[in-house]
Amino acid sequence: MKKPQIESLPPVARRAFMRMCATVLAAPTVPAALRFAMNEELFGEAHAFASEASLPTYFLEINLRDQWDFGHVFVPPGIATSVAGLTRGASGDALSLFFTADQITGHGNGFYLTPDSQVLVPHLGNIAVLETNQLCEGVIHGHEACNPMRSPGRSRNQLAGQQAVWMAEPGYTEQGNDYWYSSTPTPATIHNFYQKALSPDLANGVTMKFISRFHSVTHFAAGLLNAELSRIQSVQMLYDAFPTTIEDLALPSADESALFAAALKRADAGFFGRRGYDQMARAAHEAHLAAAEGKWYHTPNIVSLPFDVPEVEYWQSGVPDQVGDNIKANIWEQAGWAFKLLSNEVTRSVSLEFDYLDVHDTREESVMRTMAAQSAIPLARLIESIKAIPGMWERTAIAIYSTDGGRSPSANSYGNGGKSTFVLAGGMVRGGYYGDVRPAGNTGSGHSWEYLSPDDSGAPVVPVAGNGTGRIHGGRTWRTVMKALQLPEADLAQFPDVAGQQPLDFMLT
Amino acid sequence: MTTHAARCTTLLSMFLAAACYQGIDGGERSPAAADDDAPGGAEDPAGGDGEGGTAEPGDPNAPDPDAPFEVPGSEVEALPFHVRVQNLATVAGVKTDDPMFADMYAKRYQLGDHDYATGIAPNLRWTPEHMEAWVKALRPICSNVGFQSRYPDLATDPSKLVQAAFAREATADERLAFDEVAAGQVDGAGRHRMVCLAVLTSLEFVAR
Numbered sequence: 090m091k092k093p094q095i096e097s098l099p100p101v102a103r104r105a106f107m108r109m110c111a112t113v114l115a116a117p118t119v120p121a122a123l124r125f126a127m128n129e130e131l132f133g134e135a136h137a138f139a140s141e142a143s144l145p146t147y148f149l150e151i152n153l154r155d156q157w158d159f160g161h162v163f164v165p166p167g168i169a170t171s172v173a174g175l176t177r178g179a180s181g182d183a184l185s186l187f188f189t190a191d192q193i194t195g196h197g198n199g200f201y202l203t204p205d206s207q208v209l210v211p212h213l214g215n216i217a218v219l220e221t222n223q224l225c226e227g228v229i230h231g232h233e234a235c236n237p238m239r240s241p242g243r244s245r246n247q248l249a250g251q252q253a254v255w256m257a258e259p260g261y262t263e264q265g266n267d268y269w270y271s272s273t274p275t276p277a278t279i280h281n282f283y284q285k286a287l288s289p290d291l292a293n294g295v296t297m298k299f300i301s302r303f304h305s306v307t308h309f310a311a312g313l314l315n316a317e318l319s320r321i322q323s324v325q326m327l328y329d330a331f332p333t334t335i336e337d338l339a340l341p342s343a344d345e346s347a348l349f350a351a352a353l354k355r356a357d358a359g360f361f362g363r364r365g366y367d368q369m370a371r372a373a374h375e376a377h378l379a380a381a382e383g384k385w386y387h388t389p390n391i392v393s394l395p396f397d398v399p400e401v402e403y404w405q406s407g408v409p410d411q412v413g414d415n416i417k418a419n420i421w422e423q424a425g426w427a428f429k430l431l432s433n434e435v436t437r438s439v440s441l442e443f444d445y446l447d448v449h450d451t452r453e454e455s456v457m458r459t460m461a462a463q464s465a466i467p468l469a470r471l472i473e474s475i476k477a478i479p480g481m482w483e484r485t486a487i488a489i490y491s492t493d494g495g496r497s498p499s500a501n502s503y504g505n506g507g508k509s510t511f512v513l514a515g516g517m518v519r520g521g522y523y524g525d526v527r528p529a530g531n532t533g534s535g536h537s538w539e540y541l542s543p544d545d546s547g548a549p550v551v552p553v554a555g556n557g558t559g560r561i562h563g564g565r566t567w568r569t570v571m572k573a574l575q576l577p578e579a580d581l582a583q584f585p586d587v588a589g590q591q592p593l594d595f596m597l598t
Numbered sequence: 599m600t601t602h603a604a605r606c607t608t609l610l611s612m613f614l615a616a617a618c619y620q621g622i623d624g625g626e627r628s629p630a631a632a633d634d635d636a637p638g639g640a641e642d643p644a645g646g647d648g649e650g651g652t653a654e655p656g657d658p659n660a661p662d663p664d665a666p667f668e669v670p671g672s673e674v675e676a677l678p679f680h681v682r683v684q685n686l687a688t689v690a691g692v693k694t695d696d697p698m699f700a701d702m703y704a705k706r707y708q709l710g711d712h713d714y715a716t717g718i719a720p721n722l723r724w725t726p727e728h729m730e731a732w733v734k735a736l737r738p739i740c741s742n743v744g745f746q747s748r749y750p751d752l753a754t755d756p757s758k759l760v761q762a763a764f765a766r767e768a769t770a771d772e773r774l775a776f777d778e779v780a781a782g783q784v785d786g787a788g789r790h791r792m793v794c795l796a797v798l799t800s801l802e803f804v805a806r
Contacts, residue, residue, distance in 0.1 A: 253668045259712075260719025268666050293727055303719065319727050322718040326707045330727070339733040345792070348782040352796050356775035360674075360801040369672045374801070380726035385733060415717045 145287060146574045147431045147485040149471065150277040150296075150440040152239075152306040153464065155232065155265070155447035156225075156504030157491040159512070160186055161461035162206040163218045166549075167527030167541075168498060169193050169201035175528060175536060178500060180451045182535025185500040187454040199522030199549070205461035208469040214520040215472070215482075217596040220508035221524045221542040221553050223563045225494035231505030232265035232447075232493045234258070234305045237563035238511055239490060242586025243271035250585065254309040257317050263303035265447075265493070273584045274311040276488060276570050281438035282316035283576055285380075292389055293380075294318045294438030295430070297327065297423050301413020306442045306492055311584065312369070314376035318440060324418050327426065331435060333393040340385040350382035392433040394426050408466050409459045413446045424467035428474050432481065452500045464489065472514060483516030486573040498526060499535050507538065511566050517573050519598050524561075525549035547595030564590030573597060674805045676724045679711035682804055689762045689798070690745050698742045702735040709735065724805055732804070733795055740794035753780065753789035756797060763803045772800070 164186065168175070173190040176183045188203045195201050200213050209216065227233035235243045235254055244251060251270035255261045274282070281294030296308055296318040310316040321327045340346045354375055361371045396404065404425040411419050420443045427439040445460050468487065476482045489512035494504020508526065529539040540553035542561055553559035564587040571581055572592040582588045676682070680694075683702060687694045702709070708731040712720040739745055746752075749759050756776045760768040768776065779796045780789040797803065 252672065253666070256668060256673070257723055259721040260714075260717075262665065293725075301717075303717070315726065317723070317725070319725065320721055322721070323707065323716060326718070329705065329708050336734065337737075339730055339737070345782060348779055349792065349796065352775040352779035353800060355778070356772045356796065357801040358771055359769055360805070364674075364806070365671065366674060367671050370674055373673045374724070377724065377726050377729065381729040384726055384730040417717055 143287070144575070145284060145437055145484060146280070147437050147475075147481065148277055148280040148439070148574055149427050149431065149485070149487045150275075150438075151468075151487065151489040152440060152442045152492040153489065154300055154304050154306070154442070154444040154493050156230075156494045156496055157445065157464070157510065158185070158452065158457065158460055158496040159218075159220070159464065159491070159508070159510050160496070160498060161188070161203050161457045162209070162465050163220075163512075163522055164193055164201040164203060165220070165498075165524075165526035166199050166201060166522065167525045167539075169195065171528055176531075176534075178535070179453045180500050180534070182499040182501065182532045182537070184498050184535060185452040185457055185496075186498065187457060198520055199525070200520070201522070203461065205458055206465040209465050212469060212472045212514070212520075215516060215518045216468075216512065216514045216520050217518050218510070218512050218522045219524055219543070219561060219566070219593070219596070220495060220510045220526065221540050221559070222509040222511050222561050222566060224506065224509050224557065224560070225492075225504050227265065227267045227493060227505075229265050230494075230503035232267070232304075233269065234261070234266040234307045234493065235269040235271070235309075236490055236492050238509075238566040239275045239492070239563075240269070240271040240273045240307070240309055240311075241563035241567050241590070242273050243269040245269065252309075252311065254307045255305075257309070257320070258305050258307055259298070259320055259322060260303045261305050261307075263305070266303075266305050266307075269307065271309060271586075272311055273309075273564075273567065273586050274313055274316065275307065275309045276567065276574075277438045277440040278308050278310050278316050278318055279313060279571070279576065280574050281318055281436075282310070282313045283574075284437040285315070288437075289380075289383060290387060290389070291434070292331070292430075292436040294436050294440070295321050295327075295330070296440035296442060297321050297418065297426070298442050299411075299417040299423060300442050300444040301411060301415050301417065301446060302444075304444060304493075306440070308440065314373055315380050318438065322417075324422075328394055331392060331394055331430070333391065333395070335388055335391060338386050338388070343386050346382050346385040349385065350378050354378055390433055390435045392429050392435050394429055396422070396425060400425060404467070404470060406466075407462060409462055411443065411445075411463075412459060413444055420463045420467050421470075424471050428471055431485070432475070432478055449503075450501050452496075468512075468514065484575075486513065486515035486517070486570060488513050488570050497538055499538070507540075509560075513570065513573060513596060515573055517598050519596055521547060521596075523547050523549070523593075523596065543593075543595065545595065547593075561593070562590060565593050568592040569596055674724050674801060676710060676722045676728065676804055677806050678720060678722065679706055679709050682709075685763070685803065686739065686798070689759070690739060690742070691748055692744065698739050698745065701738050705731045705735050724801075729799065733799060736795055736798055737791075740791050740798070745794075746790060749790075749794070752793050753786040756780075756793050759794065759797050763797050772802070775800075 177186055179185060192204055193201050196210060196213050223237040225231040225233045225236060237243060240254060247270040250272045254269045254271050277294060285291055298320055308318050321330060340349060404421040408421040423441040427441060430436050430439055448456055471487060475485050491510040495508035495510045496502045497507025523543040525541040527539050529537045541549040542551040542553055542559050544550050551559045567587050568590050569592040683694050683699060707718055709728060710721040712718050752759055776793050776796055779792045783789040783792055
């Protein structure tokens with residue numbers, strides 16, 4: 090093993106040297122990989138890992154339902170290079186792509202974009218796309234609120250060590266959610282857990298439950314105490330949770346707050362036994378009390394979430410309104426609010442939930458173009474805005490899931506087959522469209538398709554078979570997100586369904 | 599110190615130079631030039647979606663599985679918002695539309711209330727955020743003149759409020775807890791406020 094260079098300094102000089110280097114290397118403009126390499130060279134690998142773990146990261150998890158199709162955002166290479174000879178259209182097995190070959194542009198690394206997604210071109214170096222992921226398995230043609238990429242190992246039947254994932258979700262009764270058990274925490278939730286441990290004064294992470302009906306997205310702490318995201322169900326609730334002015338504190342001092350929390354802990358001690366709750370409930374409640382103690386007297390970071398006119402013009406321009414039953418908030422609004430919360434250090438973990446009301450049997454051009462604009466434009470503006478803040482982009486990950494399954498390229502397709510899309514963007518992401526979808530034959534009304542997953546180098550060479558063989562295990566995607574977020578790898582071994590999975594390193598720098 | 603800074607900066611420069619040398623692979627590729635020689639995947643024997651027929655669309659109207667019965671044993675569950683307000687009103691000896699509940703209603707959705715018409719379902723988790731909002735909403739109730747006159751001895755004896763709130767006498771632990779929270783205050787008003795907040799925030803009152 091290489092000897093750290095720090096050991097070449099006299100002991101009395103080491104402390105000053107370390108302090109100086111810590112200051113230089115923590116500068117926001119120093120890339121993470123460079124910082125790690127410097128720390129490893131100077132102080133050794135253990136110090137390098139410890140230094141990275143002590144830095145904040147920012148996470149935005151975007152969950153799109155119902156069975157979102159990115160076909161007008163990222164055209165798989167095998168389709169882009171053969172589109173001139175394909176049957177395109179809105180029904181049957183026709184390819185639901187409404188641009189001609191001359192309108193599709195190649196950008197290297199497997200990326201082919203349509204006019205609807207050109208806005209992403211400046212950022213493709215930091216966007217990774219993978220669509221041959223594990224499929225969703227909800228009973229209604231795949232619809233589910235969990236997703237095997239978000240909580241790998243999730244099961245319909247409660248296996249040893251698994252808990253119900255839906256217990257913290259309000260209104261979890263509508264069909265199309267399904268009931269799952271798991272032992273793997275979902276991404277924004279585990280990130281929230283680590284960031285609050287790093288910075289206890291942070292506001293709790295949030296998920297904006299703005300799907301237009303009670304189709305839901307499950308967020309699950311898997312036993313991590315005080316990790317659950319706050320469920321925001323309306324715009325007013327969001328504004329109430331993050332007021333623009335400092336409210337009167339609940340209690341006037343830290344001492345009084347500590348006394349109050351200690352008194353409640355004592356008063357509540359007998360409650361659990363009397364009401365039949367288990368010891369985990371008591372541990373969870375006492376963790377909540379400890380967190381509440383900080384909130385009763387603490388003044389949080391303040392941010393004004395309502396948009397002013399220039400903000401509306403920036404975030405809304407070109408983004409179609411939500412298409413759904415009970416419109417709560419548009420995707421551009423959610424993106425803008427997420428940016429404000431993250432960039433102002435109010436919280437570091439935000440999840441968005443959004444939908445395009447379920448489309449069956451046909452997919453018209455308007456459907457494809459609307460979904461493309463609703464996903465590509467907010468993503469581009471988020472990246473652009475975060476990049477404008479020195480040092481933030483390299484510590485940010487944006488994960489987008491077609492949460493309840495994707496689609497095959499054929500118009501009449503559903504989320505229990507074909508693509509199951511995962512998009513990862515961030516300063517540590519190596520851009521590329523990984524894998525491929527190619528025409529495999531003609532069916533009369535259109536085409537059948539073959540799918541190729543990337544191998545460990547990222548090359549699209551692993552065939553996907555009908556039994557799911559060849560699809561990327563959800564645990565690998567999950568570990569990739571965790572690595573991008575710089576969560577401590579040793580800790581992740583406690584979750585059995587991801588412990589043996591390797592991240593997709595070809596996606597990361 | 600200057601030497602240290604120079605040494606660190608020199609190393610930083612070396613790393614930057616090395617990083618820049620590697621460059622970034624990029625450049626636009628034409629559709630025709632890309633991935634032409636990548637090996638293909640398995641043919642689709644079913645002539646369907648390339649996966650041997652796994653892409654059956656399924657029935658969009660298929661019945662959803664019944665919700666399993668899960669007892670919320672691993673995290674306490676608050677009483678529904680309207681039940682908590684009704685219980686507060688009973689303790690205070692007023693109706694639920696009394697002005698002392700204005701802050702409570704202003705925070706009703708933060709406190710787990712529902713409005714299905716606008717897509718807001720009940721949220722009965724008793725989280726730190728709920729506790730923060732609850733204590734803020736309780737303050738005007740505990741400082742209400744009518745409430746204080748109903749429990750004039752609360753600063754020194756919580757038993758009447760405990761009986762009204764819990765429908766039983768305090769346990770030894772509860773009594774000790776309420777004594778402790780009062781002991782930290784310098785005057786009767788402070789003791790009254792803190793005991794009131796503690797009794798009405800304890801799980802026995804807010805949870806089920």
